[in-house]
Amino acid sequence: xxxxxxxxxxxxxxxxxxxxxxxxxxxxxxxxxxxxxxxxxxxxxxxxxxxxxxxxxxxxxxxxxxxxxxxxxxxxxxxxxxxxxxxxxxxxxxxxxxxxxxxxxxxxxxxxxxxxxxxxxxxxxxxxxxxxxxxxxxxxxxxxxxxxxxxxxxxxxxxxxxxxxxxxxxxxxxxx
Numbered sequence: 001x002x003x004x005x006x007x008x009x010x011x012x013x014x015x016x017x018x019x020x021x022x023x024x025x026x027x028x029x030x031x032x033x034x035x036x037x038x039x040x041x042x043x044x045x046x047x048x049x050x051x052x053x054x055x056x057x058x059x060x061x062x063x064x065x066x067x068x069x070x071x072x073x074x075x076x077x078x079x080x081x082x083x084x085x086x087x088x089x090x091x092x093x094x095x096x097x098x099x100x101x102x103x104x105x106x107x108x109x110x111x112x113x114x115x116x117x118x119x120x121x122x123x124x125x126x127x128x129x130x131x132x133x134x135x136x137x138x139x140x141x142x143x144x145x146x147x148x149x150x151x152x153x154x155x156x157x158x159x160x161x162x163x164x165x166x167x168x169x170x171x172x173x174x175x176x
Contacts, residue, residue: 016054016148020046026055030062037133045137052146052153064140069132077127081118 017023023046031042049061110117119128148156 016052016153017058018051023049023051023053023058026058027062030059031132034062034066035129035131037131040132040134040137044134045141048138048141050146052148052150054147057144057147061137061140061144064144065132065136066130068136068139069130072136073128073130077115077118077123080127081113081115084113084118084122 017026020043024043027042027046036042045061049058053061113122
């Protein structure tokens with residue numbers, strides 16, 4: 001028994017954003033839930049993007065920029081945790097010197113402080129805020145390759161022209 005299938009008798013061509021304004025609109029839409037650094041200029045980011053970037057390419061750019069920002073923030077948190085942990089030499093000298101051990105204040109935090117503990121018990125709001133910067137976008141853009149080449153863009157434009165002229169001819173024939 002055959003299951004009913006979908007029939008597509010129309011082709012819809014969605015081209016790539018063909019102006020910097022259209023590209024900026026796409027990037028703005030993709031980053032609407034991001035926390036963007038106040039000095040970040042999305043039009044400046046877009047000015048570095050080629051015209052053969054598709055919507056998927058812009059999605060990858062924004063996602064990669066967020067990933068870069070999150071990695072940077074994670075490194076900063078690791079650095080803060082590292083500054084909270086007493087150096088091992090200090091701990092060794094404490095264990096060998098009973099007088100110092102008696103004078104040492106007990107820590108309110110477990111040793112070693114883990115990232116999970118730091119984030120759930122010690123971190124401030126500013127410690128966990130991820131702000132995407134111009135540099136994050138620049139790094140992401142430097143590693144991104146367009147998914148459609150210039151020659152493929154020309155091929156798609158040719159196909160679009162053929163189909164749009166064919167559709168216009170059929171519409172004229174229907175009217176007559």
